[in-house]
Amino acid sequence: MGENQQPTPFHPDQVRVSHDEREAVVERLNTAAAEGRLDFIELEARLDRALNAKTYADLAPLTADLPPEIAVEPLVLKGGMNGAARTGRWQVPAQITVYGGMGSVKLDFTQTQCRLPEIAIEVHGQTGGVTIIIPDGWVAETSEMNPGLGGFRDKTTSERLSGTPRIRLVGSGGSGGVVIRHPNSWERRMQRRGGV
Known part of the structure; x- marks a missing residue:
């Protein structure tokens, strides 16, 4: 590595996810299925991937095509x-x-x-x-x-x-x-x- 070269930054997508973050995605997927946005087969496949996700890169695609949840003011x-x-x-x-x-x-x-x-x-x-x-x-x-x-x-x-x-x-x-x-x-x- 030369003098001017910077080390490759660690990408946030590679950060490991917690149990609570996996659970939040599972909840979001269940809500989407209840609203008719996902059929049973899609839901099962995404739930399996969510429960086995290790990084944000694993979780992000599972809800990318769902509408954003509306945050309620405190x-x-x-x-x-x-x-x-x-x-x-x-x-x-x-x-x-x-x-x-x-x-x-x-x-x-x-x-x-x-x-x-x-x-x-x-x-x-x-x-x-x-x-x-x-x-x-x-x-x-x-x-x-x-x-x-x-x-x-x-x-x-x-x-x-x-x-x-x-x-x-x-x-x-x-x-x-x-x-x-x-x-x-x-x-x-x-x-x-x-x-x-």
């Missing part, structure tokens, strides 16, 4: 004096910040259609407290939660269904406390009736 929800709630069918972003305020906040994911592999929620119970309800099959990573004076309760199970998000919860219970749980029996009945 959500900030504040309880204020009267409280706040996000319930029913709503578009879930990858990042959510919740402040319980004086009136409390309820964040209910049970009727949402979410394809994200992970949702990061920063929660501050403040005085009113915060309740987060996630569907059965979703899991929560809560080891970084500070209970504060009001406490923190994780009533979720650790059984994660394939294709469901992981909730990564950080923050503090404040004086009002924070609870994350699955739907209770009344909420399940209302869901079956199409209420809530």
Whole structure:
């Protein structure tokens, strides 16, 4: 190599991919099949290639002919004096910040259609407290939660269904406390009736 020659740069496509990155492509392919963009044979072939991908160069062609996913802006929800709630069918972003305020906040994911592999929620119970309800099959990573004076309760199970998000919860219970749980029996009945 002469004096002026630069070493060949390492191409980003050759960087190794992680399990989560493979899983995100698998989710994208399953969504495309559900929308009718891929037939069963194409889906099976692409899933096999995604699960065995080693580098970005292996993964990129698998979704190159699919429309880009629309990113949802981060959500900030504040309880204020009267409280706040996000319930029913709503578009879930990858990042959510919740402040319980004086009136409390309820964040209910049970009727949402979410394809994200992970949702990061920063929660501050403040005085009113915060309740987060996630569907059965979703899991929560809560080891970084500070209970504060009001406490923190994780009533979720650790059984994660394939294709469901992981909730990564950080923050503090404040004086009002924070609870994350699955739907209770009344909420399940209302869901079956199409209420809530």
